[in-house]
Amino acid sequence: MTNRAVPLSATAHARRTSVRRAALALALSAAVAGVPPARSGDKDVVPEDLLAWRAAFARPASVPVADAADLSPARIELGRRLFEDPRLSANGLLSCASCHDSKLSFADGVALGKGIAGTPLARHTPMLWNLAWGRTLFWDGRAASLEEQARGPIENPLEMGSTVTKAVAGVSSDATMRTAFAAAFPERPQVSEDNLLAALAAFERTLVSPETRFDHWVKGDDGALTSEELAGFRLFTGKAGCVSCHSGWRFTDEAFHDIGLAGEDKGRGAILGLAAADHAFKTPSLRELAWTAPYMHDGSLATLEEVVDHYVSGVRDRPTLSADLPRGLSLTAEERAQLVAFLNALSSDDPPRAASLPPTVQASAPEPGVSATTVSQKNKTFAPGSIRLVAGTGLTIVNDDTRTHNVRVDDPRLAYNSAAQEPGDKVVLTFGEPGFYTVTCGIHPQMRLTVEVSRAE
Amino acid sequence: MMMKRRKIWLGLGAAAMVGGGAASAAALEAGQVSARTPEAALVASAGNKADARLRFAANADHAGHGAVKTAAAAGGEGEGGEGGKKASVAPAVQFNHNLALIRGHLLVGDELVKEGKWNDAMVHFLHPAEEIYGNIQGDLKTYGVAPFAAALKALAQTVKAKNKDAYEGALKAVDQRLTAAEAAVKAKSDDYTRLTVETVLELLGTAGHEYEAAVDGNKIRETVEYQDSRGFVWYAERLLDGISTDLQKKDAEAFKSLKADLAELKQAWPAAVPPKKPAKDVASVLSGISKVELHAGRLM
Incomplete structure (x- = not known):
């Protein structure tokens, strides 16, 4: 059984410009949610554009x-x-x-x-x-x-x-x-x-954060958020690019990002043994932030204003900075205040008490796969997300994304780690034994690829 | 906070100027000033000095700490709670007064926390968010200061949790917000010294109301109001200390007297936890506040 990583693009780094990455990340993030992205810096975003984000932030039913x-x-x-x-x-x-x-x-x-x-x-x-x-x-x-x-x-x-x-x-x-x-x-x-x-x-x-005014807005109450908070939401989903990482109802992509905080802590990089993931830490949820200061993995930012200021002027430049991190972000004092106002709207008005768990419990079952030998990584997603192939057949995974990935299989039958897989890089995996496998990304663990391997005829 | 109808002395900013003792006496005769107010004591002791610059409030309906809403907002008793707005007080002074009320609460609350009396301190960390903050939201916007309701509530939570480390961090966060607000007031003020003195007088007036509400004869019935008044007086002194250089330049003698008046006044509050019997009766405290006002008038 051979499992080879084949880095086909040695110049991937050079191709990546931060501006392109940030812009693309935004567009892709919106695409993943199935809604149009808010226009960068556009003060005249039509309400429908903003309303369309509701689905992307709806609380789960299970x-x-x-x-x-x-x-x-x-x-x-x-x-x-x-x-x-x-x-x-x-x-x-x-x-x-x-x-x-x-x-x-x-x-x-x-x-x-x-x-x-x-x-x-x-x-x-x-x-x-x-x-x-x-x-x-x-x-x-x-x-x-x-x-x-x-x-x-x-x-x-x-x-x-x-x-x-x-x-x-x-x-x-x-x-x-x-x-x-x-x-x-x-x-x-x-x-x-x-x-x-x-x-x-x-x-x-059972520690489910209670509904906030933002949730009421998501559910259709147009008056639940103030104009300042809505302006902050526009920035969040648009110019400021926060939604690139703080996505979904929990406002986290569950991925690991280096956001340029000071310190020598290697974070995810130390766990993966992957220099490309050094200084990367899991995107924290933004729920109930008002009650959980200070912020960041090192607790170094005392207020939400300091958090916003960090993204504008506090990011330490280094090679491991997340591709999803907006570069050259400029926000006026008013815009910063709007962002903070929106972030506060994600917190309960009073000390939060755990809400009830959603009533339904979903069973975990693999999705039916399609027959394929090539899988693309794009917008922090494997596409397709579930495949079938024959044992011994090579599976090519192409990084069509704008960010570094780390293909991994942690299975007794197959242990695989691609190391840093830059945009444009391809890796080839070969599964020798039949059965179900899960391929993940060490940097973006929400990325899941289910592989059903059948015995060779 | 105490919500009761009474005749009170509202302090410098909220009352009518009375030019001299004769007018003061007239006001007293007309029943416009309660016999328990300091004016009575001060008028009696000061004679008819024309420069007394006393101001009297007549039959004020009052709710909470200095809570008199603006004409548009006033709705009678129970409105406003702490930190309401007085129509006759300049907006900047009202804003600064409300900030000082928050400071006073936090000050006395912090004293109690340091003594390990978390439960007693709790109310002093709740009141700023529940009774004062609502009145400054518009001011914060006007002055371009970031809102800090969440920070206030989070601070109260650390007190509820009795978590000293978290408390210190949360207190620091609120302190930064208040400092920013105070700096904004100062930056927009043409005469910050005068504004501060007026704020002090408003604050002491509120302290007087609180003390009056706390003390019943020779007993302190309302611990929280006693503590409120202590916090306000202590913070009033800090405000004056912050402009002491300017005040000494203006009138060193008056400032020295004012400081002496304050030192004497503070004896009414020997500790954050009230004594079994009042160290000073209400009339003495209100009279002491009037003495401060008397000397403060020369510094404005």
Whole structure:
């Protein structure tokens, strides 16, 4: 079985000009949403153009879990108790809620929190809203599920300083917890590591941010946003280019971007072992920002005004800057105020309380694939997104996008990492064994390509 | 905040100028000034000095901290809450007064936080957002200052969470916003010293109302109002300290007297947590405020 990366375009970097990338990113971003993009810098955007964005930001009707039991009331309640249980830490004093304080919108309100070691942590504590829809967790995306994520802080020596094994031992001596575990996991009624992590994940999945005035506007209430906020929305989807990364109802593309903040933290690059992804961190959601200052992975920006100012004049130029980052952005004071006004409209007017989960639970099932041996990457999407091919046949993946990708297959039958795949580059994969595979992009994990490999005749 | 109908002294900006003691006496005789007001005490002690520059309010309907709406907005009692607008006060002074009210709340709230009294502090972080901010939204726009309602609410949340680190960061964020607003006021003012002195007098007037509402005989019935008034007086002093150089140039003697008056006045509030019995009765406090006003008049 051979799997070769074939970089066919060595001059891809030279072809990329920042202006072209930013403009194209905007257009593509709009195209992906199926709506026309707002015109750059155009003060006379017709209302229909703006209204067309409603579909792109509509809240989902379902929550992506494979099994409804994952969200049983007993499991959620157990997760809530565990979330606030200091027995999960080595010193018995810290719980998940110590940093993800419900009174602070499940954040901690400081640039860098302190864990059990009493020293500032390396990164800002992220808020926990809407993680049920998250593709990866942590600023660098190193966890692929909430269950996997839940283990991280417990076992981080600077955070809770314990192990999940010790945490299980700690809570299993509590009869009420044993009962709660039994109720939450009737099929496997025990206090176990898997159950503890699953319960924590279940609780975190219920942290759905409540509807805001923006959501009311999306649902058709034309008067829900002020003229200043609407002007900010025009900038957001137009001139300022925010929507290139802050897309969808959660206002995140789930991808990793270097936005030019100071610091030596390699972020996603360290996880992927990919220099092209150095300094890249996951696009944070913009929901409930008003309640979750400060901002960025390092907590270095205290206010939304500072955030907007950063994109105008604070970006540090370096080779790894995201292709989606607007270059040479110029905003007047009025425009900055409008953007901030819009961003504030994505937050609840009062301290947010978790909303109900969407009523339906969607099952995860592979889409039927089309027969193909070439797949294009464009606008942070594989096209087609699901294919069929015969084992041993080469699959060519072409980067027709304006940004760097990183083709990956993490499967026991095939481990593949393309390294940096620049625009114009092609890679060829060969699947030797039949079955379903998932091809992803390490930088844009929302990109998913399902490959159904059939046995050769 | 206390919402009650009473005869009060509204302070320099909101009242009618009375030229001298005779007129003051006339006003008293006409029942236009409450017998409990400082004017009565001051008129009695100051005699008929024509330069007393006292101003009196007559039978004011009042709601909350200095809350008298503009003619267009006034709707009677209960309107406005803290930081309303007085028709007779210059818009810049009204705006600055409202900013100072927020500062005063945060000041006394911060004192309580530092003493670990998070629950007691909470109300002082809620009031700015709930009772004052609404009255300055238009001013913020006029002065080109970024809105900060969310920052105020977020600050209150950190107090509710009793999270010291988060509190300090959120307080700093609000402080920056207030500083920006104050700088905008200063930048657009032709006579910032006078504007500040007028703001101080408005603030002290509000403090007087709060103290009056807090104290009932020899008991402090309303802790929050006591604390409000402390915060306002303390912040009034800070405002004066900020322009002390200018005031000393104008009239060093008057400024020295004014500072002495303030020091004497502050004795009514020995701590953020009120004493069991008032350190000063209402008449003494209101009289003390009038003394400050008397000397402040020479500095304007």
